[in-house]
Amino acid sequence: MAVYVDDAVMAWRGQRWAHLMADTLEELHAFAARLGIPRRAFQDKTSGAHYDVTSELRLRAIELGAEPISRHADRAKVRAVIAVAKAQGRGLAP
Incomplete structure (x- = not known):
């Protein structure tokens, strides 16, 4: 089993997420x-169960063992994770 953090670092409220x-x-x-x-x-949404994390928390997550996934380089992996x-967001998975 694994935890992932993507590189979709989007600007919102003065931070990158x-x-x-x-x-x-x-x-x-x-x-x-x-x-x-x-x-x-x-965020338990049909678009995908997730937590939003700041770019700083993203780095901390990677330090703690989260697998970084790139929407640019790992498209197949990102599609599978999403x-x-x-x-999960639809209540169809654990």
């Missing part, structure tokens, strides 16, 4: 807690 996703919701929530992200920040996140 990426997405933290995982193979299971249990892993996702546990990893977010390790990063100090409150559960209320969880497909799982979407299923």
Whole structure:
């Protein structure tokens, strides 16, 4: 099982943000807690279950073992991770 953080570092509210996703919701929530992200920040959407993380937290997530995935270099991997996140957001996956 794995936790992933993408490189979709988008500007919002004066910061740059990426997405933290995982193979299971249990892993996702546990990893977010390790990063100090409150559960209320969880985004359980049909677009994909995830936590938004700042660029600084993205780097910390990688230090803690999250697998960085690139929407530019790892397209197949990113599609697979997003497909799982979407299923999770619809309540169709663990």
